[in-house]
Amino acid sequence: MPNSIFDIMGPIMIGPSSSHTAGAARLGKMAYKLSGGDVAQADIYLHGSFAATYRGHGTDKALVAGLLNLSPWDERLRDAFSLAEERGLSYRFIPTDLGDVHPNTVRFVITGHNGDQSEIMGSSIGGGQVVVSEIDGLRVRFTGERPILITRHADTPGVISAIATLLYERNINIGNMTVNRSRQDHAASMYIEIDSLCQEDLTSRIRQIPGILRVKLLLPIEERLPAQF
């Protein structure tokens, strides 16, 4: 059941399709954020309806616009390709079959300027709403509404509890979490959705916990129009 009139009315967006254009731009922007805002090269795998109709719906431009941190309402979305060239972002589109996933699904393989790679998979589920389902091999359910933390850490007792304690001390409630372990390198990945915004130093404090290899914090995706536009 919709909770707000604004679930029905809007978004304000560049046409022609809320799922294939606005949703695609949102997914691109999430991939930009999840890769830490550093995108040099992106391989963009398109599945299902995205693969079949991406040119006609401007899905390709919208995805690239998102990777340039543009919002679905931004009229520069139309010129995303030339903007990407200006900013030195290279990309290629690869229609493919991603398996048993939503028909409007995209997988980004992103390489940063420092050579870091990240992989993000997400779907545009209607009316411009999106959900990210996989981040660097970790199954997640990120809709961009609440902040999330992603850690990679030693697969030993105490690490998760130390993170949870840190959150508890700051009165931050955990809404959802997933842990995934890899036998090869004795490391685990964890995804935590939290209810409230966290203080600036949270990630640096988590990084100090023994056994932590990597921390990413992703804030809710903000895309409100400026008052004058």
Place this chain on the structure above:
Amino acid sequence: MDAITVIERCRQEEISLGELALRLEGEQNGASPDEVLDRVEQMLVVMERAAHEALAKPVRSVSGLTGGDAYRYDQYRKEGRSILGEAASMAMAFALSSSETNAAMGRIVACPTAGSCGILPAALFSMAHTHTFSRRQLQDAFLAAGVVGMIIDEHASLAGAQGGCQAECGSAAAMAAAAVVQLMGGSPAQCFHAGAIAIKNMLGLVCDPVAGLVEIPCIKRNAGGVLQALGAADLALSGVESYIPFDDTVEAMNRVGNAMPAALRETALGGLATTASGKEMRERIYGA
């Protein structure tokens, strides 16, 4: 939430549908009336621009399949040659303009969807041009449309991929019909009679876009949709009631949508999309 309870609450609290929407946003999301109205106003500004954009000069779609019809029709209308009245002809011009702007990757407001983005603005601004309303009345009418959309979303669907075009343009027409009735001073019950009539008249409409694009037949269905909305509103304002209440029409729309084969739900595998001309246009864009 359904129409019966909404009408009853409006009656008890002696408020309009738009005012109810403001109260619901406060109760469910903690939003102040000013916050809500600011957001509504921002959408109205975008809507109004898109409703005029393709009238000032011809606009072509990105695919090159469509465009220029809003301009062509508006010129004809301005020459006084339209066989329709001022409000209806202006509404068709606005609906075409918003939809062509959408197909040309212009800025629009999905309401409820991008494919049906022309109907509500066309209804609101054709009324605003032919009558005198305050901005606040337009905002309230927008909110009334939102309440109708919320009820449809809860009990049926607003997505063509799920319910066909009846779910998109049909819902938009019901929302617009209710908005117009509220603008013209009708009661919440009359708003829902108008919405019910609009849904009944668009029940069963399939989603069969040529080449899967939001162009053919979507752009002209927006023009047709706003005429349905104005017609339904006019009937309700005269005191005509829908024999089938609004909630029942939504329930019927849901069942009809579920019974629709996938080929007629935005897959471009049936209807107009697979006619000889539809397939020829598809090949022109994507190759054989």
